[in-house]
Amino acid sequence: MLKTNQEAIEMELTSSSNSDLQSDRSGNISDTERWGSLITGGALVLTGLSQRSLRGALLALAGGGLAYHGATGQKSLQDKVTEATGLDKNIRVEKTVTIQNKSPEELYRFWHDFENLPTFMKHLKSVTIIDETRSHWVANAPLDTSVEWDAQIVTDRENELITWTSVEGADVDNSGMVRFKSTDRGTEVKVVIEYSPPGGGLTAAIAKVFGEEPEQQLGDDLRRFKMLMEAGEIATTEGQPSGHK
Amino acid sequence: MKAVCWQGTNNVQVETVPDPKILNPRDAIVKITTTAICGSDLHLYNGFNPTMQKGDILGHEFMGEVVELGSAVKNVKIGDRVVVPFTISCGSCFFCNRDLWSLCDNSNPNAWMVEKVMGHSPSGLFGYSHMTGGYAGGQAEYARVPFADVGLFKIPDGLTDEQVVFLTDIFPTGYMAAENCDIQPGDTVAIWGCGPVGQFAIRSAFMLGADRVIAIDRVPERLQMAKDGGAEILNYEEIEVGDALKEMTGGRGPDSVMDAVGMEAHGMGLEGFYDKAMQAVKLETDRPNVLRQAIVACRKGGTVSVPGVYTGFVDKMPMGAFMNKGLTMKTGQTHVHRYLQPLVDRVQKGEIDPSFVITHSLPLEQAPHGYEIFKHKKDNCIKIVLKPGQAA
Numbered sequence: 001m002l003k004t005n006q007e008a009i010e011m012e013l014t015s016s017s018n019s020d021l022q023s024d025r026s027g028n029i030s031d032t033e034r035w036g037s038l039i040t041g042g043a044l045v046l047t048g049l050s051q052r053s054l055r056g057a058l059l060a061l062a063g064g065g066l067a068y069h070g071a072t073g074q075k076s077l078q079d080k081v082t083e084a085t086g087l088d089k090n091i092r093v094e095k096t097v098t099i100q101n102k103s104p105e106e107l108y109r110f111w112h113d114f115e116n117l118p119t120f121m122k123h124l125k126s127v128t129i130i131d132e133t134r135s136h137w138v139a140n141a142p143l144d145t146s147v148e149w150d151a152q153i154v155t156d157r158e159n160e161l162i163t164w165t166s167v168e169g170a171d172v173d174n175s176g177m178v179r180f181k182s183t184d185r186g187t188e189v190k191v192v193i194e195y196s197p198p199g200g201g202l203t204a205a206i207a208k209v210f211g212e213e214p215e216q217q218l219g220d221d222l223r224r225f226k227m228l229m230e231a232g233e234i235a236t237t238e239g240q241p242s243g244h245k
Numbered sequence: 246m247k248a249v250c251w252q253g254t255n256n257v258q259v260e261t262v263p264d265p266k267i268l269n270p271r272d273a274i275v276k277i278t279t280t281a282i283c284g285s286d287l288h289l290y291n292g293f294n295p296t297m298q299k300g301d302i303l304g305h306e307f308m309g310e311v312v313e314l315g316s317a318v319k320n321v322k323i324g325d326r327v328v329v330p331f332t333i334s335c336g337s338c339f340f341c342n343r344d345l346w347s348l349c350d351n352s353n354p355n356a357w358m359v360e361k362v363m364g365h366s367p368s369g370l371f372g373y374s375h376m377t378g379g380y381a382g383g384q385a386e387y388a389r390v391p392f393a394d395v396g397l398f399k400i401p402d403g404l405t406d407e408q409v410v411f412l413t414d415i416f417p418t419g420y421m422a423a424e425n426c427d428i429q430p431g432d433t434v435a436i437w438g439c440g441p442v443g444q445f446a447i448r449s450a451f452m453l454g455a456d457r458v459i460a461i462d463r464v465p466e467r468l469q470m471a472k473d474g475g476a477e478i479l480n481y482e483e484i485e486v487g488d489a490l491k492e493m494t495g496g497r498g499p500d501s502v503m504d505a506v507g508m509e510a511h512g513m514g515l516e517g518f519y520d521k522a523m524q525a526v527k528l529e530t531d532r533p534n535v536l537r538q539a540i541v542a543c544r545k546g547g548t549v550s551v552p553g554v555y556t557g558f559v560d561k562m563p564m565g566a567f568m569n570k571g572l573t574m575k576t577g578q579t580h581v582h583r584y585l586q587p588l589v590d591r592v593q594k595g596e597i598d599p600s601f602v603i604t605h606s607l608p609l610e611q612a613p614h615g616y617e618i619f620k621h622k623k624d625n626c627i628k629i630v631l632k633p634g635q636a637a
């Protein structure tokens with residue numbers, strides 16, 4: 001059942017990406033292209049979901065929430081995705097780094113142990129593995145508080161791709177994906193993180209957790225990952241002397 | 246320990262600060278025996294870098310003795326005498342692997358600051374603002390050296406501190422600048438700026454086979470030192486440099502030209518004033534009048550080498566001359582690690598004694614005085630070394 005849905009969506013998304021490129025509408029070609037390059041291997045193509053919810057797409061693929069009924073054209077597909085998730089105001093950041101002298105296999109293995117993530121993702125306090133697909137995440141929030149959620153692996157393609165999403169009842173709905181791709185310049189690691197800012201008093205805490213400039217925070221996280229993988233340690237000046245008074 | 250701390254524009258002070266500690270497995274601590282004030286420290290002293298913070302420890306040219314090692318450093322021992330490249334390099338990224346050490350991907354924890362302005366970050370640097378990592382510098386009694394297994398170079402016996410300390414920066418910088426001139430037999434090289442880097446560039450240009458070197462400055466003792474190194478000299482306050490260079494080279498212009506001055510070039514006439522004004526109102530951060538002159542003076546098809554430091558934007562580049570004359574420009578922070586062994590070999594063979602450039606040797610405590618005389622070219626000052634531990 002799952003497989004059938006997935007294949008259907010792949011077909012749908014591929015065709016909608018073509019029409020999107022041809023019609024050059026709303027200037028979102030570069031987004032479309034980025035999403036097109038997001039996942040390689042031909043198994044899963046998210047092209048066409050550029051303005052849609054990552055979490056929704058992942059859940060749709062995992063749970064069959066989005067059925068293939070011969071939908072035609074991008075618009076109707078987007079509507080369906082939005083309906084399926086109820087999310088349409090997400091913050092999404094994506095970054096890529098190239099890492100030398102480490103194979104996709106090695107990087108995949110390190111990342112797949114989510115408990116390793118806090119070593120280079122500064123805002124994470126801890127990640128605890130619950131079982132094969134589930135993990136519990138704790139992130140630092142202001143005033144010694146924290147934000148917590150359980151996450152579930154949605155897609156796990158060995159040495160290539162991991163996607164995950166928070167499960168029902170999370171303090172903040174969020175999703176992510178990491179792709180490892182071998183190139184002649186090293187292994188390209190691409191990460192996409194998406195979260196939906198909740199209303200009310202949590203907003204400030206969430207801004208802190210995911211960064212007031214989320215692009216920069218993800219960029220710094222990936223730079224530290226690269227340092228750790230390439231140089232074996234993360235460059236720092238914290239704790240050095242100075243004449244600050 | 247005692248350290249030279251930046252306190253604001255035109256204000257450095259020697260303060261007592263905590264000793265450095267090992268922070269990472271690849272760190273080492275070096276007890277500093279000789280350190281120097283560099284021309285580019287004056288850019289910080291003059292307040293041109295907005296990412297300096299009060300209390301930052303200055304200095305990126307230093308050497309000494311290893312006193313402590315992180316668990317991952319195996320190639321040097323406690324007690325070894327070492328020089329420390331001013332560029333911090335991990336030794337294992339794309340750029341380090343290609344001998345482009347000053348472009349290291351992994352040594353600048355504040356890379357995002359530079360990326361905003363330049364798109365990508367070069368390596369971290371010692372004692373050179375937060376934009377290049379915010380690493381504490383070596384004008385101090387001790388310094389922490391990250392990536393010490395690739396960043397420490399052991400000095401062979403029999404060489405004095407004064408002969409090897411400039412391997413950390415100005416000697417390889419002058420040498421790389423000359424190498425970037427792509428010197429062919431019979432070539433004439435024109436060098437703007439006879440400060441310490443210019444002096445090493447002059448001697449390096451001859452070592453690399455230049456037939457003639459023409460050195461341009463206005464400070465008599467610098468011009469004299471250039472002449473002692475074999476250069477023909479031009480004082481730009483007395484002569485129109487562009488015309489003179491053309492006449493001296495049979496109307497052709499120098500085969501390669503070098504801007505060994507950089508962003509704080511002393512303004513000459515209206516054009517200089519224009520740049521100074523632009524810089525003052527932050528429309529232009531660097532004053533490139535030497536670069537403009539050099540491009541216009543260079544012969545057709547020649548090479549422009551830029552060891553001088555630029556950090557921001559320049560205005561009114563003579564792009565027409567650059568393009569229509571088919572020039573090539575080569576530049577970059579120095580890949581110091583690349584030059585350590587070859588240059589120490591030249592010193593050992595007696596081809597050059599880098600200590601020629603030193604005019605002042607002062608105790609560390611006298612650093613404020615040192616900055617003052619270096620900035621204003623007082624007391625015939627060309628290059629100052631500081632000696633931590635020497636009685637003040």
Ligand SMILES: [Zn+2]
Nearest residue numbers: 283284285414
């Ligand atoms: Zn320097």
Ligand SMILES: [Zn+2]
Nearest residue numbers: 335338341349
């Ligand atoms: Zn490197």
